[in-house]
Amino acid sequence: RPAPAIIDRELVTEPVQTGTLAIDTLFPIGRGQRELIVGDRATGKTTIAVDAILAQKFNDMICVYVAIGQKTSSVQRVIETIRTRGNPDRCIIVVARPAEAPGLCWIAPFAAMSMAEYFRDRGQHALLVIDDLSKHAATHREVSLLTGRPPGREAYPGDIFYVHARLLERAAKLSAAKGGGSLTALPVAETEAGNLSAYIPTNLISITDGQIVLNRTLFDQGQKPAVDVGVSVSRVGGAAQSPILRSSVGTLRLDYAQFIELEAFTRFGGLPDTHVRQQLARGACIRAILRQGPHAPLDLLQEVALVTASQNGLLDGVAAKNIRTIQSGLGDYLRSNASEISTAIESSGVLSAEQKERFVECLRQYVEPRASAAS
Template sequence: MSTLTDDLRLWAGRSRAQIDALTVAPSLEQIGRVEQIGDGVAIVSGLPETRLDEILAFEGGLRGLAVDLGDSRIGCILLGDAGSVRAGSIVHGTGNVARTPVGEALLGRVIDALGTPLDDGPALEGCAMAPVEQPAPPIIDRALVTRPLATGLLVVDAMIPLGRGQRELIVGDRGTGKTAIAVDAMINQRNTDVICIYAAIGQKASSVAQVIDAVRRHGAPERCIFVVGEADTAPGLQWLTPYAACSMGEYFMAQGRDVLLVLDDLTKHAAVYRQVSLLLRRPPGREAYPGDIFYIHSRLLERAAHLSPEKGGGSLTALPIAETQAGNISAYIPTNLISITDGQIYLDPRLFYEDQKPAVDVGKSVSRVGGKTQAPALKALSESLRLTYAQFLELEVFTRFGTMVDDRTKKTIDHGRRIRAVLAQPQFAPLGLGEQVALLFAVGEGLLDELPLEHVGRFRALLPGWLADRCPTLLKLDDAARALTETQQAELRMALTTLAQEARKTA
């Protein structure tokens, strides 16, 4: 009994010492209440010190983003399921802005905008946290876009080339292959050091799964990050997805690395913003979009840049995607994005239905920066290709009326059809620089003009193995390779002439 009494006295003495050591001071905690909630938004009162874009904590762990500050009420975008929150529930101010995890641990993962794993993998550990909203690099910290970003698509690399640090819009109707071009560009980076980030905004789960599966089968998924805000997720998470993906890319850009960011697509992102803005009773503007619809995309895409050597020399290349209705490229959101970006790749539904894939309309597509970065070996062969192809398209339309044409015009049309056949390309089959140079050389020298049009596909199929046997040095060309010398041209001409003859025999 004495031992128990002594233990109780000792415990009481320690507790008294701990209590005496405590520092008691008043603390201030901001508490508000939910007035209205539903459809992905909430109206909160009682938090007068809340700042714009501050994270608010609701009961049950739900978080919200303060986007509309009134005199006595705050409009919030909810970042999750609001099933556990009702009118009258308590809300706490956190004083923090929305943040997303960044770092090497994200590579190869499928996550949402706040870093929650969606691939049944382990939770992210050891990641730094970065704000989803960050200012764009100032002009003084940027450098000229000088290095090409090869997509592996001949029609893009030859006539609409991209540069590392550029912003190039992919625009077209639904189901014309916009995502396919972006995915092929990601797959083509399997032989480079470029890190790829795919941001799915408002996409169906099946569509996102197809993209992830394609990259895993054909690309380098260990250097890819998939940031997903599916159509059935909270509007707030869809809204944050492109900004979070951009912050993840900026982490690697700051380390001097090159990043490719695909935003699929910003039309749905704008629709989500319009939805929550109307629910928050913001004044609607053109097509019911709020007045700052241009600013939400411009501040996002301005973060894509090529940093100066003093800042590490990294780059963030943005490929935003926009959807048009019935080919209306002059619609509100597409024209906004065209004015923000450095060019656009326009996909024509007519070409798609004619089985010309990729269905790129060369006349309406442009790259305002990438032409200065194009590989010299490719640039020397593609300088006149765009003009020749445009002339062919005009002549082809003219001859559809049944007009008699002379031999010269007929020869131009036959040559143009072979250009079009060469530009057609199956999905998940990106071409290396050497293969692109060989194809452009063959069509530019007229080596395919005598080959029946239906045999051009066979010529393309035999080309890689033929070059490996006859011109192995051509397959080793890189972005810095100069234009082909006369000796190289003679060697290549002989090899391709023989290949054309072989394609005619075996087709």
């Protein structure tokens, strides 16, 4: 059957909280969006996708994870993570092992998509992770060559673009007349040596509504998740971001991009002036709060608090290694000492001017003594 027609779709305006601060603040994803996760092998692509599943533990999204040709040990780790840290009762896992017949590996993402569509068409919300389409493309090439189809670029048959486009176009936010359900797709693709211009990554980038690009150099430097802010993009962006998070982010992305350029420039020597030193301190703070451990998604309150503290300069004098310690108890502190504001952030997502001032002051009271103790 065909994908939902354009007239049956609604604008993508509701956020999908992935629990990964670098994504929710810089490249927000909306319900009904298709956001590609792309990067070299072993750079944390599956970790980001699984964290997005874990972040749906207490909301109304049903998650479908499909593993195509993944190692059994890797799939087992994903299953155990979802069982121990997520909500396995609201998650479907589809597995096509490498030893399966090519036809079964080929049809696996379509089977998973049909399961996600079942919930979308009933007015519910689904999140589909396809891990990964590079292996699916290789399976499609295998089947096509076995059946005598002529090879094209990189020996892939010419219809591989059509196959993936027809699969991913089913992700949509339906209109109220069609039930108002949504299907959000997070396809994964693998690159070699960071080459985004390869055939399959190029195809998928043109099909999807943005891409989260993971950088091998950043990963090796310990910046995890290794999101490359210069190449990553979300074509829905702030339109689907939580209002309170959007107002808190402000110039975060611009500040971080400027910091990366300034840091590279100052490596060549010379003492920067006071203004540049302040920019470097703020950028180092942003980089520290964007660093996050695996399978520990943040909730909306924690994300808003960290971004607000950073943008108001509360963390500028704190060493990067101590920010993780300050971050650990922040959510519990705010729920205990600013319960009204915390409830407003988690429910309506809107704060009055007075509440914003009290929120910043509460953050200051939490951060300052801990920053001085840590230093």
